Amino acid sequence: MSAQERTYPEPAISMETERYWEATKQGKLLLKKCNSCDGTYFYPRATCPHCLSGDTDWFEASGKGKIYTYSVMRRAQVPYAIAYVTLEEGVTMMTNIVECDLDGLAIDQEVEVTFRTTEGDQALPVFRPVS
Amino acid sequence: MSRSSKAYIAGIYEHPTRKALDKTIPQLHAEVALGALQDAGLTKDDVDGYFCDGDAPGLGGASMAEYMGLDLTYTDTTETGGSSYVLHVGHAMQAIAAGKCSVALVTLAGRPRAEGLATLGARNRGEVPELGFELPYGPVITNMYGMAAMRHMHEYGTTSEQLAWIKVAASHHAQHNEHAMLRDVVTVEDVVNSPMIADPLHRLDCCVISDGGGALVIVSPEVAKSIGDRCVKILGQGEAIKHLNAGKVDLTYTGAVKSGPIAFEEANLTPADMDYASIYDSFTITVLETIEDLGFCAKGEGGKFVSDGNLISGTGKLPFNTDGGGLCNNHPSNRGGMTKVIEAVRQLRGEAHPKVQVPDCTLALAHGTGGSIGTRMGSATVILGSNDA
Numbered sequence: 001m002s003a004q005e006r007t008y009p010e011p012a013i014s015m016e017t018e019r020y021w022e023a024t025k026q027g028k029l030l031l032k033k034c035n036s037c038d039g040t041y042f043y044p045r046a047t048c049p050h051c052l053s054g055d056t057d058w059f060e061a062s063g064k065g066k067i068y069t070y071s072v073m074r075r076a077q078v079p080y081a082i083a084y085v086t087l088e089e090g091v092t093m094m095t096n097i098v099e100c101d102l103d104g105l106a107i108d109q110e111v112e113v114t115f116r117t118t119e120g121d122q123a124l125p126v127f128r129p130v131s
Numbered sequence: 132m133s134r135s136s137k138a139y140i141a142g143i144y145e146h147p148t149r150k151a152l153d154k155t156i157p158q159l160h161a162e163v164a165l166g167a168l169q170d171a172g173l174t175k176d177d178v179d180g181y182f183c184d185g186d187a188p189g190l191g192g193a194s195m196a197e198y199m200g201l202d203l204t205y206t207d208t209t210e211t212g213g214s215s216y217v218l219h220v221g222h223a224m225q226a227i228a229a230g231k232c233s234v235a236l237v238t239l240a241g242r243p244r245a246e247g248l249a250t251l252g253a254r255n256r257g258e259v260p261e262l263g264f265e266l267p268y269g270p271v272i273t274n275m276y277g278m279a280a281m282r283h284m285h286e287y288g289t290t291s292e293q294l295a296w297i298k299v300a301a302s303h304h305a306q307h308n309e310h311a312m313l314r315d316v317v318t319v320e321d322v323v324n325s326p327m328i329a330d331p332l333h334r335l336d337c338c339v340i341s342d343g344g345g346a347l348v349i350v351s352p353e354v355a356k357s358i359g360d361r362c363v364k365i366l367g368q369g370e371a372i373k374h375l376n377a378g379k380v381d382l383t384y385t386g387a388v389k390s391g392p393i394a395f396e397e398a399n400l401t402p403a404d405m406d407y408a409s410i411y412d413s414f415t416i417t418v419l420e421t422i423e424d425l426g427f428c429a430k431g432e433g434g435k436f437v438s439d440g441n442l443i444s445g446t447g448k449l450p451f452n453t454d455g456g457g458l459c460n461n462h463p464s465n466r467g468g469m470t471k472v473i474e475a476v477r478q479l480r481g482e483a484h485p486k487v488q489v490p491d492c493t494l495a496l497a498h499g500t501g502g503s504i505g506t507r508m509g510s511a512t513v514i515l516g517s518n519d520a
């Protein structure tokens with residue numbers, strides 16, 4: 001387990017994504033779903049990328065998923081693991097894996113969401129191995 | 132046989148600098164433009180079409196057109212990162228075929244080394260919609276390609292040793308290029324024992340960072356006839372954008388799965404017809420996935436295909452990047468598509484270094500990958516033929 005973690009930059013937030021970042025501060029990971037075509041998608045946006053409908057709603061994800069792929073960045077002041085995690089809801093998101101042995105990560109490993117405070121006091125969803 | 136072509140590459144030029152401390156970017160653009168025009172036996176006053184991308188300073192193509200004193204009836208500033216110039220070849224061919232211009236100039240120049248810049252610039256951050264969901268996680272070019280390599284290994288059993296063979300082949304070619312940044316021949320062991328940068332990519336899996344640039348002059352069949360047989364035929368071109376697809380992420384393939392077949396179909400040729408291939412090589416994994424996607428081997432078989440020197444000119448079945456490529460020669464402005472086209476033209480003219488020249492090289496491919504195979508990319512493929520192809 002790495003005690004020290006990197007500093008997380010503040011995410012860029014727009015009118016389309018304010019709700020996502022309000023929820024992360026309350027420890028919730030929200031996704032978007034389209035009312036027209038029933039499609040789920042990531043990253044969240046006002047228009048559905050499956051059908052271009054503007055009739056879309058937020059819903060809370062389970063926060064559980066599996067590592068699709070990862071890479072440990074060795075050439076950094078504080079080495080860190082970047083990853084894509086496929087959520088139970090079927091979408092895959094870029095993230096970091098934390099609270100882990102950087103040499104013990106594996107594709108398909110089960111992970112769950114947790115949150116980290118960023119610069120500018122936002123909350124960033126990251127994932128840790130399910131113990 | 133004599134294949135028809137709507138346009139020809141008449142002039143090429145690769146800037147010899149790898150660190151341009153005493154030159155500005157506009158100056159480098161003008162120098163490569165002059166070099167390519169001289170190579171074609173033309174002057175700037177012959178140019179009526181100009182192509183550049185976001186690396187050209189100013190407003191689209193207008194500022195550089197003014198700097199170079201160009202009088203234009205056609206311009207295109209399509210930006211897909213390092214693959215831009217491979218798209219420009221196709222766009223120039225279309226513009227010429229439509230009668231919109233007859234001599235098209237394409238330029239690239241940059242000086243990231245002199246400016247001490249890393250590979251990811253802080254450009255255009257305004258309302259880029261994906262930014263908030265990526266930047267906080269520390270994506271850099273190495274770990275994005277690392278994630279693609281990791282997944283390819285997981286699905287297909289690709290190994291670090293197989294990836295290393297790509298660098299080994301590039302180094303065999305670079306030893307003959309006096310301008311190449313890395314001229315030492317390396318072994319598979321050298322690559323896998325070099326420091327880990329972003330798992331599973333080692334330092335020697337990565338391309339170099341260099342200053343410099345290059346230019347192309349693309350002309351109509353009528354102009355080509357007046358220039359002579361050093362002109363190279365553009366036989367086909369294809370392009371595609373690939374992205375994260377609403378969260379259905381698959382990093383094991385690139386946009387070449389689309390751009391390749393489009394280009395081959397237009398040329399009425401197949402991968403087996405190619406005597407030589409310039410494949411964008413930002414990292415070893417870029418080459419491996421692209422070779423599969425273009426159909427030189429089946430998906431997942433890339434590791435086997437590139438092993439045992441199969442990409443080395445004179446030894447293997449698919450001689451690639453005989454200038455040493457981005458992996459050993461240069462990667463001007465972090466954009467390697469230009470030099471991919473230039474080396475393919477050298478091969479088709481028989482003007483590559485004698486040690487790496489493919490005998491009777493008649494048909495060649497150049498492929499560019501711009502952006503990132505870890506997120507979103509613009510891919511472009513051109514099929515070229517020698518004057519007697």
Ligand SMILES: [Zn+2]
Nearest residue numbers: 034037048051
């Ligand atoms: Zn929809």
